[in-house]
Amino acid sequence: MIRNSEVSDKKIIDSIRCLGIDMISNAKSGHPGIVLGAAPILYTLFLRHLKIYPTRNKWINRDRFVLSAGHGSALLYSMLYFSGFNISIEDLKKFRKAKSKTPGHPEYGVTDGIEVTTGPLGQGFANAVGMAISEKHFSSLFNIYDHHTYVLVSDGDLMEGISYEVASLAGHLNLNKLMVLYDSNNISLDGSTNLSFSENVLKRFEALGWHTEVVHNGEDIDEIDKAIYKAKINEEKPTIIEIKTTIGKGSINQGTNLVHGSPLKEEDVYQLKESLGIRNVPFAVSKDALDAFQNDLFERIELEYRSWDTMYNEFKNTDINAKVFESIFEKKRTYNIIDMFPNIKDYNNLSLRELNSKVMNVASDYILNIMGGSADLNTSTKAYLNKYGTFSNLNPSGKNIYFGVREHAMAGIMNGMALSNLIPFGSTFLVFSDYMRPSIRLASLMNLFCIYIFTHDSINIGEDGSTHQPIEQLSSLRSVPNFRVYRPCDIKEVIGCWDTVLKDKKPCALVLSRNEVNTLDNTNAYYVKNGAYIVKKEKAKMDAIIIATGSEVEIAIKVSENLFEKGKNIRVVSMPCMELFEEQEDAYKEEILPNRIKKFVIEFGSSQSWYKYVKSKDYMITIDEFGLSGSKEDIYNIKKMDIKSITDKIERILGENI
Secondary structure, three states, X not given: OOOOOOOOHHHHHHHHHHHHHHHHHHHOOOOHXXXXXXXXXXXXXXXXXOOOOOOOOOOXXXXXXXXXXXXXXXXXXXXXXXXXXXXXXXXXXXXXXXOXXXXXXXXXXXXXXXXXXXXXXXXXXXXXXXXXXXXXXXHHHOOOOOOOEEEEEOHHHHHOHHHHHHHHHHHHOOOOOEEEEEEEOOEEOOEEHHHOOOOOHHHHHHHOOOEEEEEOOOOOHHHHHHHHHHHHHOOOOOEEEEEEOOOOOOOOOOOOHHHOOOOOOHHHHHHHHHHHOOOOOOOOOOHHHHHHHHHHHHHHXXXXXXXXXXXXXXXXXXXXXXXXXXXXXXXOOOOOOHHHXXXXXXXXXXXXXXXXXXXXXXXXXXXXXXXEEEOOOHHHHOOOOOOOOEOOOOOOOOOEEEOOOOHHHHHHHHHHHHOOOOEEEEEEEHHHHHHHXXXXXXXXXXXXXXXXXXXXXXXXXXXXXXXXXXXXXHHHHHOOOOOEEEOOOOHHHHHHHHHHHHXXXXXXXXXXXXXXXXXXXXXXXXXXXXXXXXXXXXXXXXXXXXXXXXXXXXXXHHHHHHHHHOOOOEEEEEOOOXXXXXXXXXXXXXXXXXXXXXXXXXXXXXXXXXXXXXXXXXXXXXXXXXXOOOOHHHHHHHOOOOHHHHHHHHHHHHHXXX
């Protein structure tokens, strides 16, 4: 790229560096090493390659940039400011301050120009793979969708196991529009990476099916530029570019871990700015440098945007897929899944996982942008869209992704997909949700519409033993803020869950049994949205209430029938979603679960979720110990969770409290 300004590249880069250092010094907190070391990388990418339009920040066809090394946020904020995004000097002065636009790590929805919340290392890499999958899928459907995904990673990102998983899948899928810029400085927080990390990274990526490039001098923007250009014209493989940098370039402590995670001392800032020829006045940005960068940037991107906008207008007026595109990308579509199932009696004697498969396959004809898969378990979880083929390099329009045995990757990739206008689903056994928790947490933090389908939800899976029998997972997932856990009991509640999920558009889990269930008489798809409702009403004065979820609802009804024969009137409440019930008005909650009435809980998992509803642990038929290998019936008997034992326990407690 030929610059139009007489202001040198070096002056602009050094101005970006020093602005980042001012932010960290002012906050007395941050990571100066990456700001000083990686500034030439982002400068080259933003100025010469990145297809963005800062004043139209939601441009559908923009390139995506992800800072997986989220501790480098000061560098990114400085870069976004120079690029003309909606960030002011006052915002930069509030770096790492409460409720500012410039939090300690990048946060989606908080700062203009931030594509995804990053910080936990490796996650941003996974998100970028999800974005690249989305691009490959949508570009096969719409000829106006065509962008690259760039991600800046550190040594730490590549140490995290999730990066191996996602890199393996990206290579397998030939995601050629994915580019990893590797800030290779051989330093981590504790010292030299030689302490723990001595592999040949590029050989690893070559083995995973990636194209590799090396930039030996991280200060040479022309060398960086050439490597990025080579990656962009590569049509077969994703690319990783190892860029050799010096952490804390220009600092007294450059090249050491001392400059990684602590602000520079005052005398270090002074000598740094003096050596760079930058005035030692905090947040004083050279107008010449700022104008030169923005003028060159906008001259390039204005041409790219106008060309695309012309093509887009023609597409809207002539292409038969235009309405589909607008429905997906302008999020105009609404759903009413319940109306799609007028005759639910056709579904009986099937497991909840099979029922869920039937519902999602019917719904998928109307959910134009649903896409997902399983961690090598779709034959078990049944989470597969039968009509829509397998996503691959040869069939990018397919909607089913074979994630392989990669739960970490699946969840991180789903977040990137959700950020790219897809509705992603990912499935595995409930016990393996633990592998996905960091990504689930970030999805909840960003309020992303991700659907996690977890099957084999109880100790009743039997013979696989305690390693596969979930105990604490339900309570653990329910503890995640801004997350919904749905546990339906029959086909009607499965339908109600999907209807509610698609209207709610929040991160959620559908938790399903592998065992056959019956369609219960009084369940109601419409009531799922309330979180809990009555499925068996008392016939006279109420003695107690049993709250149950999932396949335990049918057990609760049988127990209540046994107790009725013993003279006890028991109401049964199904609670398919505790979080939704807690959001109801107090009057409704009192109607369903009156305060004055004793309450019992039947759920074959941890008791931790339930103390808000019951008097004590004695009132819970739950399990707070690991399971064992054996038949469902044997486990129920040993753990005193068979219908007779539950009936006897509730009868005894009610008798003791007369």
